[in-house]
Amino acid sequence: MEQYIKTGLVGATGYTGMELARLMIGHPVFKLVLATSRKEAGKTLVDIFPHLQATILADVPLVSPDPDVLAKECDLVFLAVPHGTAMNIAAELLARKVRVIDLSADFRLHDAGVYEAWYNVTHTQQQLLSQAVYGLPELYAQDIAHAELIANPGCYPTSAILGLYPALQQGLIKTEDIVVDSKSGATGAGRKASVSSLFCEVNENFRAYNLGQHRHTPEIEQEVSVAASTPVTLSFNTHLVPIDRGILSTIYTRLNQPATLTAVHDLFTRFYAHKSWVRVLPQGALPQTKWVRGTMFCDIGLAVDPRTDRLIIVTAIDNLCRGASGQALANANIMFGLDQTLGLHGGTLIP
């Protein structure tokens, strides 16, 4: 068993922790040796997740988070704790030469001021920002390969950035008229007890929230500004869908000049030609969240509306897999020189 790469998970009890555990069961190289939870320390994973009975993860011990213990036991640690908390643990682990993949927002924004303005938190580890790599494999695989610290992208940003990147980079659309209308399943709200996340409040319901004010806005803008080679300000808006998993973003853009669907489709297809996980759907087809459930796929559908000079880009991802833990594992693969799809080619669970 020595050839395993030993990993730890800080923050085991949430949905991203559960998803990482799911993917670890089937991964041939990474081995989860330790998980942390202040509240559940002393138990094993199966005690809090009965569905792990009879799997290789059943007996993984739950311990209180201690950087020394983690550093001793692990080559790599995933942080699945809230922003604000993650940054300090990351610093402690990096100081002990452990590689870190942070699933929180703490290292995603290059500008600490922007972070502090949107998250209303002081950034205490700004010295690490320059070494953190934004872990979107389609854009930054080379940097990821040499990173010690990965800022794993947010779920909404993954869906928005992958949709907008080709169009902005190729100058297809206006930078000042972009609306991202995103819809997310309920796992996006996390696994905290709260009345607004109860079954009877979410089920048979659909609602908007955080219009124009979602904290993922600057993350999207940061990355699409790179694509556009100019600062982009856009309107990003979110909704809650009564499903467990999935984000679908409908992205409204204005064409710089008239274009056919065929031309746009070709451009996107070429851009993602050698990317394992981005599927530009055939012309006329539009994504469905169920088609990507449990996978790393980002499906993209395109529509051109000549009546209003608009290009509408629709993307769908699984917010827990592609939008969080699966992407984290992909980054881990790349960091350790493995095939990036290792342990990540399971088929879509459908229906």
Added chain:
Amino acid sequence: MEQYIKTGLVGATGYTGMELARLMIGHPVFKLVLATSRKEAGKTLVDIFPHLQATILADVPLVSPDPDVLAKECDLVFLAVPHGTAMNIAAELLARKVRVIDLSADFRLHDAGVYEAWYNVTHTQQQLLSQAVYGLPELYAQDIAHAELIANPGCYPTSAILGLYPALQQGLIKTEDIVVDSKSGATGAGRKASVSSLFCEVNENFRAYNLGQHRHTPEIEQEVSVAASTPVTLSFNTHLVPIDRGILSTIYTRLNQPATLTAVHDLFTRFYAHKSWVRVLPQGALPQTKWVRGTMFCDIGLAVDPRTDRLIIVTAIDNLCRGASGQALANANIMFGLDQTLGLHGGTLIP
């Protein structure tokens, strides 16, 4: 019982027919005396809808649609049949002096050419278009009161028009930069057997469809152009939510000049001050489809995004009640000089 107004329902077996039946059970003046279904003729309503057992509608006979029979038995007929079919039945009934409320699209568009272009059907009753009244009570109550033929609004258009009207009429927003991103529950697809509407295809799924091409587009444009006093072309796009009932439309607009949320909220509140069914929610609150389920309410929430100069208007309705049968009954109330809310003040079924 002579004081009842006798009504008929053409097309009983779909979801709008079921919803009209539900509302009829509690209505003190209208009485459903006859329903039609080619396939189920000879039965009674309870035979096809077991949930009507022990209600006053159980024994309503199902007959084949025959204008003479309908005219003999009914003062008013609701048409809940597909577009293309409704127009001819309407003509036959009007010729027999029966008032008609048509829930299809056949008489909604004033311009037959626009109708034919979007619906790909020949309009065979164009002479009736000028007398048809678009049955949106907030806008056309006076005309409805004297109408013989009501074109009952579409579900999506109801949600879009009520959201945009105040802003366009008051010159608050630009007419050339409007995106309506609508999400509808599955009753919107009707009650036809089809694989794409199966539980396992819709459940735990979210998808876009008909981007830029939905047939409700010209209906929305027709009415908001009245509000704007200028032709409006907009981008209208639709999605399928895994819920039974409800439409939520997120409407993206660009402000003509900077405005505060308070100012916009005041404008909307004043506009709908004396309307029973439009609820402008408190500042900061956003609609949820569950809050309006089973009711005539159209809830409106507002957000101003100074970063992008946008006013975002969110509306929620019950597509079957406000978006179809409830609105039809409201129109019937108005046509017959009754209080428009008669039989329509039931509380929201929540949760």
Added chain:
Amino acid sequence: MEQYIKTGLVGATGYTGMELARLMIGHPVFKLVLATSRKEAGKTLVDIFPHLQATILADVPLVSPDPDVLAKECDLVFLAVPHGTAMNIAAELLARKVRVIDLSADFRLHDAGVYEAWYNVTHTQQQLLSQAVYGLPELYAQDIAHAELIANPGCYPTSAILGLYPALQQGLIKTEDIVVDSKSGATGAGRKASVSSLFCEVNENFRAYNLGQHRHTPEIEQEVSVAASTPVTLSFNTHLVPIDRGILSTIYTRLNQPATLTAVHDLFTRFYAHKSWVRVLPQGALPQTKWVRGTMFCDIGLAVDPRTDRLIIVTAIDNLCRGASGQALANANIMFGLDQTLGLHGGTLIP
């Protein structure tokens, strides 16, 4: 407005409180004048339930529960608070000559010892047990009419008792071989923040709980023992269905002697011949929870299995309406000499 009967609601913030509010909106005689909530005192109902905007209940004040205030303002008070808490408030109100309908379990069991054994709580108001009337209108309408204190039946017991009563009273089935397999929607778990009631824990899931140990067991046994004229011990078991509302109970019984479905169906039909809300479905038809949603109906379906000498009785109710607040309102109607169906004949919201 003097002709209104003034009512109060103790415990406004749960699902039964919400349901009572819904039904009150349409009731022509009872008027909700006061609601209590320790946490929300000082607000009005619309502040905690935005869906009540523009209804007659919007401005009902929320106050801390005070028996003097309640007694001064109300002719009747509904208690929608947990067992253990309700009994003392009931005593205080009765002492002040206010009639009480208690939706908790505190006065349902005639034997305080049984109550204390199953609920693990001391019964501090045992002197009231003899005057409390079990509020199942089909069985106890005459007593309800003269009651000061109603013990409103539990949701599961309502579904089980109405299904078993005719068969036991007529000696159709063995008393010692009864299994009640019940399935409930998630509103049954109440509106408390808890991880196990989160959308993502309940949705796309089905599970059993409390097998053989549910607190509603003695309540069912108490009433069906009356029907059987002998003590009945039965197996009662519960499951959680991912729906908001509805209980379906599949009741397995053993026939005393062979019987045809027709004979059994006749017996049930005669038993409930003059009851407004119990619908014995046609032979061969089985209940669906959706057919009774939002209503007082208890639907009953029957199957005879000659292979195993079993009669299977299936019942469906809406747990919030028939199983709680609707039944409470029916009891209120009867207590105040009104038609028992007043305000309760709305049609099923379907779909």
Added chain:
Amino acid sequence: MEQYIKTGLVGATGYTGMELARLMIGHPVFKLVLATSRKEAGKTLVDIFPHLQATILADVPLVSPDPDVLAKECDLVFLAVPHGTAMNIAAELLARKVRVIDLSADFRLHDAGVYEAWYNVTHTQQQLLSQAVYGLPELYAQDIAHAELIANPGCYPTSAILGLYPALQQGLIKTEDIVVDSKSGATGAGRKASVSSLFCEVNENFRAYNLGQHRHTPEIEQEVSVAASTPVTLSFNTHLVPIDRGILSTIYTRLNQPATLTAVHDLFTRFYAHKSWVRVLPQGALPQTKWVRGTMFCDIGLAVDPRTDRLIIVTAIDNLCRGASGQALANANIMFGLDQTLGLHGGTLIP
């Protein structure tokens, strides 16, 4: 690639076909080379299942079912077509020396007369019944290893047999007092267009069907009679849950003599000690369908009710994976001498 074992799938367009495809994507030895569909012949799998884009199955050709073609291309064929159709294809393939795993009911019942009585179909291949092996790996692994024809168990029977087997074999319970109350997700109804399977008919609904008359009854009785070493007649009853996947069976039995939960739990734990996929949950824990979703696990929970001398056994499986295609693949593994869990150890997709 020569080391692949080539397989064919007859009947690709249903949910079991989709599930087999999902599992094939991750299987290291079996390769799907051919799928059949009369209606879709000439296309490839990705044409009918867009979610297979960019997977190794995308280009699998869809052809009309032709035994010669199948025999030429495949070492093993899975039959995912309706009963009555499967038997003849099986015969043709066996005659051509191709091994067959039949997911229909055609070869599950040893007694053709029983088959014909319950399925109302003439069995035209009775000569094959004696060589067909009932493919439940926990019971018949040795026979499966040498079989040419596997009768893959039904979904409900898998859940009922695995729950009852230990108790009956060990004489723990009475054979004449067994009730199986099963609840299934909607994939159990297949992928045919029908009104009763529409989203809006299934969602927010729960119903019983086929009480005492389900065709899986004789299959369950056949196998549990082996366990009991005496003919068992039981009551088997089914319900529809608004979820995609999952069967939960609550099995009511009567103890032969008093037993503690600990004793019963030990008995079950020992019985399944070396079985990879049966998980006897800890005492007090009860299964949830979500815990087994997408997996081969059969979870078993136990409750002893001394009040009524009953042992209640609860089992949960994924009806598409364990109850159909996953089990088929497990059988294929065993038939070809592979580790039975090969390609089947993916973690539960939760939530």
